[in-house]
Amino acid sequence: EKKKDYSFSNRGKTLEDEINDANEFYIAQDIAVIHKKPIPIQVVKVDYPSRSSAVIKEAYYRTPSTTDFNGVYKGKYIDFEAKETENRTAFPLKNVHLHQVEHMRKVSKQSGITFLLVRFSALERYFYLPFEQLSLFWDRMLTGGRKSIALSEMETSAIEITPKYAPRIDYIKIVNDLNV
């Protein structure tokens, strides 16, 4: 079995990779059970070259109707979307899709724990933005306000996650501090 690399550096990893690493750590340590949802794909044509194998020959990506990750922590439902931006001064809200916000609103109404995990990749800074805060910025945009969240606003409305060792992006710590 290959040894897991829980090193401090992100070594060109995507935010999704980093979260997958954290999730593997949480599962291995019995801390939480959280998975990336598969990308929904509409299969149109399948070949069966043999009885046991199937090769998909035509398929299309579908728009996900929910968020990237969900799972359980201490019995509670966790549901979040991961987004990274190269922007150094603001997080553009066009990165978030309407159906994702609507899904998060339903989860929040059902008392689930839901948030956005934002990485400012050029700055190597990470923020946990609770849905309640995201919702305020989203509504501001809908009522004609700015279409992004300024970094300074992120600093006051979100909780910053400082990368550490094992796991590098320990977002469950924030979940625990805020909700449990």
Next chain:
Amino acid sequence: EKKKDYSFSNRGKTLEDEINDANEFYIAQDIAVIHKKPIPIQVVKVDYPSRSSAVIKEAYYRTPSTTDFNGVYKGKYIDFEAKETENRTAFPLKNVHLHQVEHMRKVSKQSGITFLLVRFSALERYFYLPFEQLSLFWDRMLTGGRKSIALSEMETSAIEITPKYAPRIDYIKIVNDLNV
């Protein structure tokens, strides 16, 4: 918009269809937010005939590492697997995969609500089998015992769901009765 058919009959629907119907009902009524997870597919080759479209030309089904459905009900994490059998006297445990049992065990340890929804299709009977019960039958099999759950055992170890109107398979009622 097409009018939803919440009729009493299952009209040749699969169990998965029936659960999707229930989930639509729960979301529409703000009762719960539960979705079918997409089937994981490994994409090998993609064509881009135009800038905005992508056609997957070669892909393979991967073994799901978790269960069929998950989501939130009253803040609690719900996670279950749906299985149907044509067998009239027992539910064969070969329908359940080891990795699914292992996933459910982790969820249960994390205080999530996890269970099997079983349909005996030839009998039109439905059972909600809590993971704790499934686990006993699973261990019996592993220690050399029978490789199925007898219908009579299902009748005493599981909670039967009697089909009704809107939603036909109201499994959240059982979740509520057992856990909340």
